[in-house]
Amino acid sequence: MNTTRALVPILQLLLVFVGGPLIVGVIRKVRARLEGRVGAPIHQPLRDLRKLFAKERIAPEHASWVFVIAPAVLMTSAAVTAVLVPMVSTVSPFAQVSDLVTITALLLLGTVALALGALDPGTAFGGMGASREMTIAALTEPTLLLSVAAISILTGTTNLPGAINEIIDRPGSVSSIGYVLALVALGIATLAESTRLPVDNPNTHLELTMVHEAMVLEYAGPDLALVETGSSMRLVIFLGLLANLLVPWGIATGSGVAELAVGTLTFGLKIGVLAVALSVFEVFTAKVRLFRVPELLALSLVLSFLGVITSVVHP
Amino acid sequence: MLLLLVLLPVVPAAAAAIFGWRRWVGWLGVAASGLVVVGGGALAVHVLDDGPATFESLLRADALSAFMVIIVGSVAVLASWFSVPYLETELVNDLNSHRRATVYAFLINLFIATLVLAVLADNIGVMWVAIEGTTIASAFLVGHRRTRNSLEASWKYVILGSVGIVLAFLGTVLVAYAAANTAGGGAEPSLSWTALTEIAPRLDPDVMRVAVVLLFLGYGTKAGLAPMHTWLPDAYNQAPAPISALSSGALLPVAFYAIFRMRVIADLSIGPDFARVLLIVAGLLSLAVAASLLIAQRDYMRLLAYSSIEHMGIVALAAAIGTPIAMSAALLHLFAHGIGKSVAFFGSGEIALSDDSTRIADVRGLATRRPAIAVPFGLALLGLLGLPPFALFATEIAITRAGFSEGLGWIMAIAAILVLVIFGSVLLHAKQMLLGTPDEGVRGVETGKGFAGPLILGLAAFAALGISIWPIQHLLHEAARTLVT
Amino acid sequence: MSFAEVSATAAMVVGAVAIIAAFSIGDARRRALVTGVLTALCGFSGLLAASGVLATGRPVHAEFPHLLPFAGLSFRLDPLGAVFVLAVGGVVTAAAVYGIGYTRDHLSGRSFQALVPAFALTLLLVPAASSMGTFLVFWELMALTSLLLVLAEQRRSPEARDAAMWYGVMTHLGFIALLLMFSLLAAHSGNGSFLAIERSSSSMDPALRSLVFILAVVGFGSKAGMVPLHAWLPRAHPEAPSHVSALMSGVMVKLGVYGIVRVGFGLLGGGPSWWWVVLLVLGAASALFGILQAIASSDLKRMLAYSTTENIGLILIGVGAAGLFTTTGHPILAAAALGAVLLHVINHAAFKALLFLAAGSVVHGAGERNLDRLGGLMRRMPVTGAMFALGAVAIAALPPLNGFASEWLLLQSLIHGADSQALVVAIAVPLAIAVVALTAGLTAATFVKATGTGFLALPRSPAAEAATESPRSMLVGMGFLASVCVLLGVGVGVLGAGIGRAVAAVGGVRKPAPFRVHGSTLSPPWQVVGTSMALAAALVLGVGVIMVLLRFLPSGGRRRRADNWGCGRTQQTARMEYTASSFAEPLVRVFDDVLHPDLDIDVTHRQESQYYVEKIRLRLGIKDAFEERLYRPVLNGIHAWGIWARRLQNGSVHRYLGYAFAALIILLVATR
């Protein structure tokens, strides 16, 4: 019986590791279609990764060990978060440890590692990317934590599987305006954290406007692959978190194998829908000027704060 | 035995008069003061065992006067010990003539003798004569340097001092008058403390109220309490350092001794509140004057003078509280302040000799240039600001606590804030003098090794009092008990 | 004699021997070594004593009635005090070992070497004091010794002298507040011992109790560097020698927190909820203001000092929340919040001291404190760089290390406390969560800036270029603290039982017990054990696996060193790098209404044409808002009062006689 429990983390890890690049492929495909282009096949990012892993490893001459270890730390934080966040089933050996506050801290660890890795080569663009990334991360942190607070106040616990079970069993306790506000704020934070369009244009080539891309300019070969997969895994984790909090039904609550299969399928479906919605949203919005981003994040902060206030007053 | 104590300092005075200033005359003075301290100790033991000792009707010693003799004696030892190298340096660099050194040696011992007499006097008239004697003895000491400023200082010192002291005599006369015409009539009413304390409850309150005001103003002048404090900064600025130390360490406590004695009679005759209000007003006024004049002070001798006024204000507040703990804290405060202030004055004396100026702005980087002076001077200043290893810390805490337990919380709070302003200003001025990089070479006179002795002994005593008062604890407790009605 | 008593007496004896040794040993180098070792032993035995008390829960007593006139000394180390003595012992041990190498050449004077053990002794004794006189005397001795230590390098730097001035006056202000507070308490309870005060303080009338609490917050807040009274902290800590500023920033400020907890919960046994809201607001203000100043400052040690204000702010938020929960009837939540506070006290002591020691090592090696002139130290000073990076990860509350453990627990107690019925809690606690969250994000940004610009990329000045690794003893000192950070990060359970006893010993707060909240059990603070243990293992394992897998790639894991790509430009120089000021510029721009940066840029054009620029110079000055608007007017007012008062003593004998005459007339008329 507990074999399936042990299976869940490995399944989730594989699912996210492979699903990440696939989702990026899907977003690019939908975007191309909407812009009237054929666009590359969905599994193109996977092919790119294979190519990158085959290349040789390069590092700037005066960079220190930080440059080398940064991609590995980013990848690990993403992997550990993937294992913790209940995507396919709420039953897993790490359920006790899977806590909303811990997850936000792990994601912050990944961002900090990447920023330090970007500063190490000492190029102007690395510094600029790191500075902007840390500014945005510093301003999204309160939003994340406040929405986490709102959710855990409503569901009574910060433990994620416990919260999801709570929502599944008693949807009534969550159906308050506070919950909606918290999720909207979480959505904005997701866009900012995974550097999607309104905050940063992922496929821009103009260095001055880049945030995420500017940081990884100096990485090549396997290091670049690690960074790319790490970033895409973080995107999937965010989308999974949003999906499970918004629409938790379909996640495996017991430990039966059939339930697990159903859970995986529904998770895949939910992520696909969200990815398409995201790319449709990206087509219609333009990148916001860097010094307008704090105002956007201030909006999400206020929303999440209101979420907390209303969820406190509500019960 | 008591007469011996009073006459002890007269011996070196006579030696100075006959032989003029010699090194051995200086050391004789130190020995005499040392004997005074030892005598005081023996007296204390004697008094604690079998009650007050008397000599005819003139001298009487109870626990309080024994403690005061110890205070006067120890400050006298430090001052006369420091005078020896001080005068030698002045003579060697011919800043002063041999004749004036003789006058100095004669008068300083006379000064000590009158102080001891004042403390041991049984009759308030005799005490008055002794305290007026101190003013006269120290008048020429203040004018030791024969400059225009020292003349001005001594003129103000004598005029203001004598005016105050004559007011005190008027008060004494009124007390005698009241004693003569008390309801009981009684035999020939003498002015001795014991007699007065017995008949105090039957004294006429209205006359006593006027008498207490006059006595308080008179002895308050000698104690340096505001608004009668104005002579103090000028006198300490111009007087040679050992004399300022002796005056600050011994004369002010003796004046306070008179105030304490007077307060006992006042409390018995007109109730405790009258004297308490007077002392509180004087205490807070002194602290306020000291605080406001220390903020932008430019002269480090005057700085030490205002610090004396501040500490006398604190002692006045302690006396106002009146509980046994507050009184023993006040007495220990007088003792510790005397020693600490003497060390500070000795340090400033050396600085004046070595930098030839008493202005704070002219002295820079002393810690690097002359650590031998800077370290004791700095430590003494820290002690005077009430920092722990030294005694004033313990007394200030005890006084504040006693103040709050007597319901005088607000007054203690105001006093604490003024002490804070003083702390900041003195720290700023000390930083100006002691720290930083020294400028050009030595201007004044090279001060030799002889100066270190009294400084180190003084600092050791100052710290020892702060750590534990076990040896004099019983004496202090007895002395405080005599002052509490 | 129990184990705790033996180690406590050992600490005192060894400390005294260290002071004597400092004065008696002639040779400078040997003196530094012997004093350092002895101080370390003193600190370590203090640590043992504290852990003894925490393990058994039995306090250590000592009485010396004859010392300190009118008061006598009496000591009682109970579990609450032991938590702080634990932090002090650990940091003293590390700093002393570090000090051996650091002060070998330029600070090996007798007086300096004697002051460090004296300072350590006072730090150990303040939490152990159990009567008014004892507490005040060691509090003031601590202030005096640290003041003299800040002056250690006063010959070279005028800032050290100003810093000592600010520090001296501010600490004395705090002392005066404490003196008045303790006098109020002692007046009411009759004698000065804490036990007597504790018994009788409940019968004081509420107005006096509030006055006592306000005085406590002012007195202890000024020592802790709380916002309105923090001005001395960013001045004094950077000027002191690094191992002393590690002691000051790491543990001395914590004794301010100890004071507030001891008075607020112990002596007064809790109070009305507005007390705790005041503390919460002050804590939030300190946290925000501290971290914003830290981001904007490019002086390494000044940034660390401001970040101390921020962490003290977080701790005060925890204490305020704990107090609030006791008043609104949630004793278990209060215990959790207080547990978080005590845990963060120990954790912050560890990583802040580590960061200051690393900064000291940078100053020792590169001789430069300004981040804009450092850089490239990770390759030149690998151990110091690694230590600083580890400290930075810990302070940014990132998972594997101890910063995360206490921040996690603080947030847990706040979140679980938010949904109580009382309106004041429903408003204050969410605000607190928002502030804690914002500071967490900003701290991460600050320490990425510090580590990134300070240690990585190319050195920006010849001094940084010629940097050399510090002597071995400094590295050992830092290593000890780093291992403490990792140990507390991974195995925080080791402290669990002790902190539980400390919280219970505080009084006014119930013993922490596990409780069920909507399905999940939260047993403060032990539950964090499971999380951090597993997390740390997973992270380390993950990174290791990935690094090994990279070996098996077709390229065989060999790494080719090549020039930066830098979008096609070659010839990389240090001037192209982002400096600390430029890194923080976006955040400074976002928070410019708090920081009031005065930015002036002057551009020098070439003679030939106005369009060609020869040189651009940017100067970014950040003023401390409180200093400008609060301290400056007060100081100017006092100075004006001083100048005006000179008229009182203008030299005319007539005026002096006039004073005497007026006094005589007024008194005569008054008594008629």
Add this chain to the structure above:
Amino acid sequence: MSRSAYADLLNLLAGIALVAAVLTLWRRKLIAIVRLLAVQGAAVAAVGILIGIDNDSATEIVLASGALVLKAVVIPLVLLRVVRRGSETRETEPLVNVSASLVAAALLITIAFATTRAVVSLSDSPEAGVIPIGFAIVLVGFFALATRRKAPAQLVGFLLFENGVALVAVLAAAGVSSVVELGVSLDVLLAVLVLQVLTARMQDQFDSLDLDHLQELRD
């Protein structure tokens, strides 16, 4: 001598002393002021002698006559010698102009009488009745001391002040023993001598007796 005549004589002498004190506020020339001081000294000493005769105790009479010689003759002569040696003989404009001084003197006399009402009521002896006048002299002397610009004038003010106290002492002198009386007068004599030496020193250092030179020691 009958009681009433004795009381009237006492009042007369005390009155003369008070008038002399008030007149010093009025006169401008230093020599005139010193002469007034001599008159006042004589009057106070005469009161002493009168009381001595009344108590017919030889020591009191001897002491009072000694004081008479001292206060009426010796001190004024010494003062005159200093004033003549100095250049200025006129008191410059005093701090408080003459008319204001006289009004102040009147005010001070009323205050003295008011404060000593209790003292008079305590005992009905004729000497007690005269004490308020003694107090008035004390206050007027203090005022003179505080407002004169010249050193000798200030010295005279101090002596007036001291004579007032001596008068009160003699009148209320039941309990003050002879030893104390001797000590007091000795001290006062010494104080005057010290001030004398200082005035002489001021003369050769500032070659002017104006007290406004003594203002360098300030904060």
